[in-house]
Amino acid sequence: MTSISKELREELSRHFVIQPITLEEHQKSNDGTIKNAVKLFDGNVVESVLIPTDSRTTACVSSQVGCSLDCKFCATSRLKRMRNLTAAEIVDQVSLIDQQSKRDFNHPLSNIVYMGMGEPLLNFNNVVDSVKKITTPHPNGLGMSPRRITVSTSGIPKMIEKLADENLRVGLALSLHSAIEEKRNKIMPFSEKFPLEDILDSLRYWYDKTGSRITIEYIIWKDINDTKEDMNALVRFCQRVPVKVNLIEYNSIGDPEFQQAPPEITDAYIAALERHNIIVNVRRSRGKDIDAACGQLANKNKLTVN
Numbered sequence: 523m524t525s526i527s528k529e530l531r532e533e534l535s536r537h538f539v540i541q542p543i544t545l546e547e548h549q550k551s552n553d554g555t556i557k558n559a560v561k562l563f564d565g566n567v568v569e570s571v572l573i574p575t576d577s578r579t580t581a582c583v584s585s586q587v588g589c590s591l592d593c594k595f596c597a598t599s600r601l602k603r604m605r606n607l608t609a610a611e612i613v614d615q616v617s618l619i620d621q622q623s624k625r626d627f628n629h630p631l632s633n634i635v636y637m638g639m640g641e642p643l644l645n646f647n648n649v650v651d652s653v654k655k656i657t658t659p660h661p662n663g664l665g666m667s668p669r670r671i672t673v674s675t676s677g678i679p680k681m682i683e684k685l686a687d688e689n690l691r692v693g694l695a696l697s698l699h700s701a702i703e704e705k706r707n708k709i710m711p712f713s714e715k716f717p718l719e720d721i722l723d724s725l726r727y728w729y730d731k732t733g734s735r736i737t738i739e740y741i742i743w744k745d746i747n748d749t750k751e752d753m754n755a756l757v758r759f760c761q762r763v764p765v766k767v768n769l770i771e772y773n774s775i776g777d778p779e780f781q782q783a784p785p786e787i788t789d790a791y792i793a794a795l796e797r798h799n800i801i802v803n804v805r806r807s808r809g810k811d812i813d814a815a816c817g818q819l820a821n822k823n824k825l826t827v828n
């Protein structure tokens with residue numbers, strides 16, 4: 523900042539630090555998806571992903587370095603949770619992807635999902651502050667609409683209610699994967715502390731407060747949740763609070779226990795849900811070839827280099 527005096531610059535640098543993220547590496551998928559390895563001021567690295575479609579660009583951002591949860595099917599759970607990201611580090615990931623989108627796709631970033639590394643609701647204050655910064659009008663914020671932001675959680679009831687109280691007008695997604703308690707506890711062991719009844723109560727609270735339908739994220743695995751009983755349990759869950767279901771394609775992380783169920787099973791799920799007028803979409807995976815897809819973020823390149 524050469525427009526201010528040298529004395530003032532020195533004074534500023536005595537009192538403030540600027541710790542921007544740096545782009546350590548980026549990889550481009552053959553479907554256009556870009557995965558960024560982002561280096562933080564203390565040397566930690568997180569990943570964020572730019573997902574392009576014809577008309578829009580979605581940013582998938584990380585909220586923590588590593589993750590403290592233990593979802594058996596997710597690569598990030600294999601990394602130790604080192605620390606929470608600051609609000610600025612989250613906003614910086616968004617700005618970086620906005621620049622990449624303008625440069626490579628000629629339009630700005632349009633949507634943001636908090637679905638990268640970490641559990642956003644376990645870094646509550648910084649995640650909320652980052653949303654506020656992103657949605658504050660220019661020049662103090664990025665001026666984006668909260669309607670284009672989705673916060674995804676593995677399901678921590680108290681924090682879902684707390685987020686509802688913030689009145690941010692963002693969307694909420696819940697990673698459910700099984701509506702049968704014992705099964706869910708097996709694949710997401712931390713959830714033993716959070717019974718499905720409590721999660722349902724918190725979703726109801728969310729809906730009453732915000733009027734916004736919750737997205738249910740659900741992967742269908744062979745021999746894990748591929749029976750009629752699983753489908754019926756999901757239908758019953760979805761009948762108790764306004765939701766829409768996203769069936770997510772499973773991205774392998776090398777564990778043979780988890781295999782995507784065959785298409786007939788997905789079709790049976792869709793039929794069961796639609797029979798009860800529940801909205802359901804199938805989400806195609808993006809960026810798989812560069813390990814940039816859901817559940818594959820694990821600083822892989824970094825780990826093999828070390």
Ligand code: SAH
Nearest residue numbers: 596637641674675676697739772773816817
């Ligand atoms: N902790 C948050 C956000 C990060 S995970 C959450 O759990 O919602 C983002 C989404 O990717 C979640 O729905 C998660 O269940 C899903 N996911 C995790 N591992 C996956 C994998 N291997 N294949 C496909 N989706 C996966």
